[in-house]
Amino acid sequence: SALQTKDQYLTILRSRFGVLAKYVVDCLTKYGICVIDKFLGDVTGHEILKEVMQLSSTGVMKQGQLVHGPSSSSNKYIRGDMITWVDGTEPRSENIHFLISCMDAVMLQCASKLDMYTINERTKAMVACYPGRKTRYVRHVDNPNGDGRCITCIYYLNENWDVRQHGGLLRIYPEGSDRVANIEPKFDRLLFFWSDRRNPHEVEESFRERYAITVWYYDAEERAQALKKFKGGSDSNSIKPQAVPLINADSQG
Numbered sequence: 421s422a423l424q425t426k427d428q429y430l431t432i433l434r435s436r437f438g439v440l441a442k443y444v445v446d447c448l449t450k451y452g453i454c455v456i457d458k459f460l461g462d463v464t465g466h467e468i469l470k471e472v473m474q475l476s477s478t479g480v481m482k483q484g485q486l487v488h489g490p491s492s493s494s495n496k497y498i499r500g501d502m503i504t505w506v507d508g509t510e511p512r513s514e515n516i517h518f519l520i521s522c523m524d525a526v527m528l529q530c531a532s533k534l535d536m537y538t539i540n541e542r543t544k545a546m547v548a549c550y551p552g553r554k555t556r557y558v559r560h561v562d563n564p565n566g567d568g569r570c571i572t573c574i575y576y577l578n579e580n581w582d583v584r585q586h587g588g589l590l591r592i593y594p595e596g597s598d599r600v601a602n603i604e605p606k607f608d609r610l611l612f613f614w615s616d617r618r619n620p621h622e623v624e625e626s627f628r629e630r631y632a633i634t635v636w637y638y639d640a641e642e643r644a645q646a647l648k649k650f651k652g653g654s655d656s657n658s659i660k661p662q663a664v665p666l667i668n669a670d671s672q673g
């Protein structure tokens with residue numbers, strides 16, 4: 421029956437996530453970066469892309485928050501992405517919700533292997549579209565000031581993306597290494613990297629619409645410290661201070 425196949429599908433997914441989690445932890449520990457291709461498969465990937473396109477067509481995407489640089493000149497042009505925050509319970513975003521629950525399922529299994537962190541909360545999901553027209557994101561660190569975020573998780577939705585024609589390459593400059601990681605924003609690709617100063621990165625100019633869904637996972641300890649430090653006004657560069665619990669893989673839905 422359909423129900424049985426759904427449960428079978430979820431059981432298979434969960435066991436796959438267990439294998440993935442081991443690989444993700446090994447990669448993060450060794451390189452600070454981990455790329456998983458064909459994370460959910462074409463069908464689900466396309467369903468998610470349709471929901472994201474719908475979001476951007478309904479005009480909820482806003483100009484990405486300008487990150488206030490040290491001097492007025494550096495404010496001139498920081499980033500060109502359009503963003504909106506979703507928790508997946510919005511209407512017609514079941515597949516985005518499914519993606520987030522899969523990201524959480526992998527992260528829950530990683531958390532038990534990352535004993536230097538306690539990961540039980542994350543941000544909502546940020547749906548970002550670089551509208552093309554040479555938009556980019558200058559070199560930056562996601563969490564430079566200890567706001568609690570320890571892992572950045574990005575899911576890309578760009579079919580037939582060719583960096584030579586479309587640009588939009590994510591370049592990560594791992595601290596203390598002379599190597600650069602060039603990550604193409606490929607369809608159904610999942611990326612993890614440490615959010616702190618270990619991974620300065622930039623998005624090169626995009627010449628075609630470039631979609632991504634990002635979640636930042638919090639370390640409970642650093643988050644608690646940050647909430648004490650930034651009591652009241654939050655640090656303008658940090659993500660809005662909302663934290664939601666991970667979707668527990670065992671709960672239905």
Ligand SMILES: COc1ccc2cc(-c3cnc(C(=O)NCC(=O)O)c(O)c3)ccc2c1
Pocket residue numbers: 484485501503546548557562574590605621622623632656657658659660
């Ligand atoms: C205070 O409100 C906000 C709201 C949204 C914010 C979004 C970012 C952000 C950070 N990094 C990237 C990135 O590196 N993307 C890499 C890629 O797409 O391949 C990105 O697209 C967006 C940073 C700070 C924010 C603060």
Ligand SMILES: [Mn+2]
Pocket residue numbers: 560561562621
């Ligand atoms: Mn970033």
